[in-house]
Amino acid sequence: MPKKSRRSQIALVIALVSTAVVGALLATVRESKAIPAWARKYNADCSMCHYPVIPRLNSFGQQFRRAGYRTPDEFGKDQDVTKVGDFLSARIRTRFGYENKLDRIERTEFTLNDATFFYAGAFTKNFSGFVESEIESNGDIELVGQLLGVFGKSDRYITFRTGQMHTLTRVGFSGFDRPSGISTNPLLSTTLTRSGPISGANFALNKDQKGLEIAYVQGRGRLLAQVLNGVNTSGSGTASKTDVDADKDFQVAYEHILDDIASGVTAFYYKGTVPGVASDTAVSQRFNFYRLGIMANKIFPVRFGYFELQGGYIRSSDNVPAQVGPNVLGHATYVESQQYLTGPEITFLERFSLIDMEAARNTVSRKDYTAGVVAPVQTWLRVAAEYTYTTDIRVAGTSGHSALLELQANW
Amino acid sequence: MLAIHGCGGPVRYIRSVNDGPDRYVRLESRYGHGQGYGYDGAAMRFTHPLVLGEPDWGKILKGIRVQLRKRLLTIGATEAHPEEAFSESEAQYLARYLAEAFSIARPDEWVVFCLSRQRGEGGTLRGGPGVTEMTTGGFFVEGGKFHFVLANYRYAVSIPSVQEQIRDDPLRPAGDAFYDLVPGPHQTARWLDTINTQPDLTKPLRAQLSEMVIEYQPFLALPDEATLAPGGRPPLEERLRTLQRLRDQGLITEEEYRLKRQNLLDEL
Numbered sequence: 001m002p003k004k005s006r007r008s009q010i011a012l013v014i015a016l017v018s019t020a021v022v023g024a025l026l027a028t029v030r031e032s033k034a035i036p037a038w039a040r041k042y043n044a045d046c047s048m049c050h051y052p053v054i055p056r057l058n059s060f061g062q063q064f065r066r067a068g069y070r071t072p073d074e075f076g077k078d079q080d081v082t083k084v085g086d087f088l089s090a091r092i093r094t095r096f097g098y099e100n101k102l103d104r105i106e107r108t109e110f111t112l113n114d115a116t117f118f119y120a121g122a123f124t125k126n127f128s129g130f131v132e133s134e135i136e137s138n139g140d141i142e143l144v145g146q147l148l149g150v151f152g153k154s155d156r157y158i159t160f161r162t163g164q165m166h167t168l169t170r171v172g173f174s175g176f177d178r179p180s181g182i183s184t185n186p187l188l189s190t191t192l193t194r195s196g197p198i199s200g201a202n203f204a205l206n207k208d209q210k211g212l213e214i215a216y217v218q219g220r221g222r223l224l225a226q227v228l229n230g231v232n233t234s235g236s237g238t239a240s241k242t243d244v245d246a247d248k249d250f251q252v253a254y255e256h257i258l259d260d261i262a263s264g265v266t267a268f269y270y271k272g273t274v275p276g277v278a279s280d281t282a283v284s285q286r287f288n289f290y291r292l293g294i295m296a297n298k299i300f301p302v303r304f305g306y307f308e309l310q311g312g313y314i315r316s317s318d319n320v321p322a323q324v325g326p327n328v329l330g331h332a333t334y335v336e337s338q339q340y341l342t343g344p345e346i347t348f349l350e351r352f353s354l355i356d357m358e359a360a361r362n363t364v365s366r367k368d369y370t371a372g373v374v375a376p377v378q379t380w381l382r383v384a385a386e387y388t389y390t391t392d393i394r395v396a397g398t399s400g401h402s403a404l405l406e407l408q409a410n411w
Numbered sequence: 412m413l414a415i416h417g418c419g420g421p422v423r424y425i426r427s428v429n430d431g432p433d434r435y436v437r438l439e440s441r442y443g444h445g446q447g448y449g450y451d452g453a454a455m456r457f458t459h460p461l462v463l464g465e466p467d468w469g470k471i472l473k474g475i476r477v478q479l480r481k482r483l484l485t486i487g488a489t490e491a492h493p494e495e496a497f498s499e500s501e502a503q504y505l506a507r508y509l510a511e512a513f514s515i516a517r518p519d520e521w522v523v524f525c526l527s528r529q530r531g532e533g534g535t536l537r538g539g540p541g542v543t544e545m546t547t548g549g550f551f552v553e554g555g556k557f558h559f560v561l562a563n564y565r566y567a568v569s570i571p572s573v574q575e576q577i578r579d580d581p582l583r584p585a586g587d588a589f590y591d592l593v594p595g596p597h598q599t600a601r602w603l604d605t606i607n608t609q610p611d612l613t614k615p616l617r618a619q620l621s622e623m624v625i626e627y628q629p630f631l632a633l634p635d636e637a638t639l640a641p642g643g644r645p646p647l648e649e650r651l652r653t654l655q656r657l658r659d660q661g662l663i664t665e666e667e668y669r670l671k672r673q674n675l676l677d678e679l
Contacts, residue, residue, distance in 0.1 A: 043567070060541050
């Protein structure tokens, strides 16, 4: 074995052990039982709104979020906005990563994934706000700022949401919510058709965007429609220079909560346009695309706790101009299983995803095999570990092994 | 009698004293896995049975006080003060069935309880339909000391199957505690990681139980006012608000309200 590789493996072991020791030490700190804003506001444990672990929501938590961060008995009632601690929260995610990718050097790295501040909640009878300021590891600041309006009764109401926001990923349900583990499902976090700089839309479903959403909620169902700016040439929906043309992107979705745990189904249709490769305003290179998909999950109470099965399918179509390249039709699918052990609150997860970026050529572009484990060791602290094996013919340096160990603290 | 074999936990033998859909008092012996509050099941010998009247149990229960925990970022929060752990109706229910349960309890049996209600029903915590608030724990007497072990206090649950799990094992904490027990005269309080002699892998790592030990004979000899925890008397503003609420709810007359209000103001 080369000396360098052995050294990196030793470094990996040392890092894993020290992270475990830090985790164990933190786990013994009983005095600082800090819990985030809404848990403080409602004097509740995180499990009132989360399953199986923060930040993923359970059915009640999803209904709370839909209603502009208010519980059923708060509809039509004034809010006490003087208690700053009911609105203010912070999060730190620190990671240790290992990568061994094809044609790349083997690497290990400590990262501060993000330090994030939230100021969010219901401010009046009908209005709520959500501000998330995320300082990322490279120093960039990602901002989510949105205003929400809620009108109606607790079992039937209309909402609007506007600003710079998560569109469906991270605020949806049944696969669209934030992951139980560390990594976001590749169906949401990667482009589903793009194979190079000029083929397919540089668009991923998890990109934050600026726009307006109107939704109707009845019982456990929610029907929503969004008008969005879209993404720019680099695939960003939040950069100062975004997709400014008059052809807006549209998304409609219906999500239904199936039980009181966190099972549900979501169907969506996204239709958008992307600017050309060289310029955001070159008309000849603009083209339209759509994504059509369905995701569902079902959670079963079992002897040891809960067993979950998740899956989804997305059809992708890019109507690429002739001078740029051929049209692209893609298929992407995933299946995931999770096992939540009630006693120690440990969750195991396994996910397989397959992205076929061009059905006509019958080439599977990317496969991801992921296994992970996550557990809250304190109310404010969770530890997670995840391993992924990726094969990707589209992007050099993507295929291979990667592992992540994460400590996530929330106040 | 019902025997329950827990997954990795103790074997529990349960006798019902009173069982309702939203609350119960039971007798429960726990064997194996180093069970029994630091005793092996076979060696466990509580001072049971114990005969006390309902009024005495009521006084002991009314003397148990809790206070909201101090946490980070509670900026702008109102000052927390000790309050009675059990509402009037909860204390009445428990007093009645504790009297019955302790009179028939065997030396290896805990008296365990579960109280649940929808948030917003008689409580001050928000949540409304969809959130059930659960309080569970157990009691036993050892020597001249009455032990109250609290596993879950006003614990908010939104998933029915979790509610069932908490109801199933009232001595298993389900999550974080946000109240502290506040000791008064002849009372001491402490936190417990487990009621077992061995580490308990069946409960969340982050969860703890709290325990209050009461020397019940000298405690019962105290006059009612003296059973309050230090600082246990709510501030005047709080008592005035309570008085006003009682009048608004028609529980006291206008005349009683004025008289009591004047008495409170005279304290200034």
